[in-house]
Amino acid sequence: MTTPRICIVGGGVLGAAVAYHLCEAGCTNIVIVERTGIACGASGRAGGFLAKNWSDSKSVGQLSTASFLLHEKVAEKLRQEYNIDVMYRRVTTLNISLKEKTTTTPQRKSDTLPKWVTGDVFKEEILGTEATTAQVHPGLLTNGLVRVVESKGGRVLIGKANGFLFETITTHTEKDHHHQTAPVQASKLLLENQDPVEADIFILTLGPWTYQAATWFKDSVSFKPNISRQLDCIQGLKAHSIVFKGNQPTEPYAFFLNYVTSANGIIDPEIYPRPNGDIYVCGFGEQTTQNLPDDANHVSINETSCDKLKEIAIHVSSTLKDANVEVRQACYLPISPDGIPLIGKLYGLENVYIATGHSCWGILNSLETGHQLAQLIINGQVSPILNTCDPARFSKGS
Numbered sequence: 133m134t135t136p137r138i139c140i141v142g143g144g145v146l147g148a149a150v151a152y153h154l155c156e157a158g159c160t161n162i163v164i165v166e167r168t169g170i171a172c173g174a175s176g177r178a179g180g181f182l183a184k185n186w187s188d189s190k191s192v193g194q195l196s197t198a199s200f201l202l203h204e205k206v207a208e209k210l211r212q213e214y215n216i217d218v219m220y221r222r223v224t225t226l227n228i229s230l231k232e233k234t235t236t237t238p239q240r241k242s243d244t245l246p247k248w249v250t251g252d253v254f255k256e257e258i259l260g261t262e263a264t265t266a267q268v269h270p271g272l273l274t275n276g277l278v279r280v281v282e283s284k285g286g287r288v289l290i291g292k293a294n295g296f297l298f299e300t301i302t303t304h305t306e307k308d309h310h311h312q313t314a315p316v317q318a319s320k321l322l323l324e325n326q327d328p329v330e331a332d333i334f335i336l337t338l339g340p341w342t343y344q345a346a347t348w349f350k351d352s353v354s355f356k357p358n359i360s361r362q363l364d365c366i367q368g369l370k371a372h373s374i375v376f377k378g379n380q381p382t383e384p385y386a387f388f389l390n391y392v393t394s395a396n397g398i399i400d401p402e403i404y405p406r407p408n409g410d411i412y413v414c415g416f417g418e419q420t421t422q423n424l425p426d427d428a429n430h431v432s433i434n435e436t437s438c439d440k441l442k443e444i445a446i447h448v449s450s451t452l453k454d455a456n457v458e459v460r461q462a463c464y465l466p467i468s469p470d471g472i473p474l475i476g477k478l479y480g481l482e483n484v485y486i487a488t489g490h491s492c493w494g495i496l497n498s499l500e501t502g503h504q505l506a507q508l509i510i511n512g513q514v515s516p517i518l519n520t521c522d523p524a525r526f527s528k529g530s
């Protein structure tokens with residue numbers, strides 16, 4: 133049986149998850165076109181925190197719950213069938229409040245806190261239990277999914293996509309013997325300094341770079357503005373993170389902080405101890421922008437932000453004082469205007485799909501997004517989740 137030729141543009145967690153689910157559904161003729169490297173952007177630099185029911189929106193809530201449950205199943209499958217460990221585990225999630233400058237002598241902490249937390253926590257709250265929160269290593273997950281796709285015949289092509297070639301689908305109806313020109317479809321993905329990629333179906337998973345694809349449709353005759361608006365609405369939001377490497381306690385906890393600065397401001401970084409003894413710390417979101425460097429490895433790093441993350445983490449646990457910070461990094465996450473991801477067929481084209489705008493929940497929601505999109509592409513199945521996330525809501529302009 134011949135399966136459709138599928139071209140996925142963007143090798144982050146969304147591209148990997150869509151490829152994985154298409155593969156699971158029997159589509160093996162897949163090429164992932166990635167500009168820099170698999171998981172080079174947010175998908176390799178995120179925390180990997182997963183929550184079952186933290187979303188306010190009903191449909192996005194369904195997406196998150198389904199995805200949360202899928203993470204466990206996929207992690208198990210990758211481990212058992214492919215010997216791939218993505219460091220998945222359930223965690224207890226705490227909100228802890230500390231002050232930059234404490235005036236009182238540190239009190240004995242409450243029993244809710246693990247011993248690893250040595251800082252003077254003046255308030256704590258349980259945000260999630262092992263029934264509702266978990267973590268995964270995002271880079272290992274993204275690379276693991278791609279390895280599965282490759283093992284079934286799919287391939288990764290390193291190259292910069294920069295346009296499409298189009299064709300109109302010409303139909304011939306019984307009623308009217310004239311040829312009817314129906315909607316436009318993409319036939320080839322153009323690459324910088326490389327041969328184009330021909331495919332039957334194209335899926336854009338460009339994360340925060342999605343806006344750059346708005347110009348790729350300039351040759352697609354009458355539909356251009358409507359198509360472009362669905363891409364041009366995506367912005368990037370930069371955030372920093374650091375990773376302490378080494379033998380830290382591996383208790384299954386995740387920490388959301390309220391850190392009261394000396395000037396009485398509040399900073400809210402997150403700390404995720406990982407099962408391998410690493411401690412991941414992130415925070416300091418900046419203004420959204422459409423001015424991103426092409427290469428994810430060239431995102432500028434604000435050393436002051438990284439230093440502050442380090443200082444706060446050491447304040448939470450003094451055992452970090454002698455630990456090595458081996459990773460200091462920044463990356464952009466993709467933001468949509470209404471905070472809801474764009475998942476589905478691009479309005480105005482027959483065979484181009486998109487999955488982006490997952491904001492700070494892209495790792496969590498990747499797996500069910502991939503599952504939903506694969507069902508849409510293969511069976512034409514539209515769920516309430518896909519109705520809510522339909523990219524066409526942005527095709528008409530503001």
Ligand SMILES: Cc1cc2nc3c(=O)[nH]c(=O)nc-3n(C[C@H](O)[C@H](O)[C@H](O)COP(=O)(O)OP(=O)(O)OC[C@H]3O[C@@H](n4cnc5c(N)ncnc54)[C@H](O)[C@@H]3O)c2cc1C
Pocket residue numbers: 141142143144145146147165166167168169170171172173174175176177178179180181182291292293294337338339340341370371372373414415428463464465466487488489490491492493494495496497
């Ligand atoms: C600090 C931080 C912490 C986070 N923590 C969490 C968390 O704990 N839990 C959670 O669920 N989410 C988290 N997120 C969010 C999550 O990381 C993102 O939502 C997710 O990674 C987005 O994935 P993506 O595949 O859409 O985009 P990306 O990972 O950005 O992938 C897009 C890919 O497209 C490629 N590309 C772009 N343009 C082209 C082109 N022209 N040609 C070819 N390839 C191209 C890029 O090189 C890139 O590899 C966090 C994000 C940040 C920044």
